[in-house]
Amino acid sequence: xxxxxxxxxxxxxxxxxxxxxxxxxxxxxxxxxxxxxxxxxxxxxxxxxxxxxxxxxxxxxxxxxxxxxxxxxxxxxxxxxxxxxxxxxxxxxxxxxxxxxxxxxxxxxxxxxxxxxxxxxxxxxxxxxxxxxxxxxxxxxxxxxxxxxxxxxxxxx
Numbered sequence: 001x002x003x004x005x006x007x008x009x010x011x012x013x014x015x016x017x018x019x020x021x022x023x024x025x026x027x028x029x030x031x032x033x034x035x036x037x038x039x040x041x042x043x044x045x046x047x048x049x050x051x052x053x054x055x056x057x058x059x060x061x062x063x064x065x066x067x068x069x070x071x072x073x074x075x076x077x078x079x080x081x082x083x084x085x086x087x088x089x090x091x092x093x094x095x096x097x098x099x100x101x102x103x104x105x106x107x108x109x110x111x112x113x114x115x116x117x118x119x120x121x122x123x124x125x126x127x128x129x130x131x132x133x134x135x136x137x138x139x140x141x142x143x144x145x146x147x148x149x150x151x152x153x154x155x156x157x
Contacts (some may be wrong), residue, residue: 022078063106
């Protein structure tokens with residue numbers, strides 16, 4: 001969910017819900033290279049002269065739903081779609097599920113959605129997913145090979 005930074009109560013009722021705004025926001029989202037508040041707000045969404053600065057607990061893109069018969073993720077509460085490649089699902093040391101995204105390298109799979117997917121995974125002895133049953137096929141996961149350096153990326157803990 002997306003909130004004003006100074007909102008005291010951060011819950012569904014205080015979040016941004018306008019789909020058109022969220023579509024525009026995500027379309028213009030990028031790393032903050034403005035030298036304004038970059039340490040506190042590592043991401044920015046430009047809207048004409050207005051600058052919407054963003055910080056997040058983990059990743060700026062959160063996949064909230066699977067749509068189009070398992071072909072795409074929805075981002076946030078927008079209608080922005082990102083193609084799913086189930087071989088690229090992976091888990092970092094924090095135990096959260098991720099997938100590549102068109103911005104900021106990879107996005108977070110919302111916890112409730114990851115919980116729904118959990119029964120379809122087979123795990124190794126260390127608890128990392130090795131295989132997922134996806135649309136009737138068992139898919140071997142690459143587990144983010146080559147993404148180790150991203151585990152220290154902005155916001156990921």
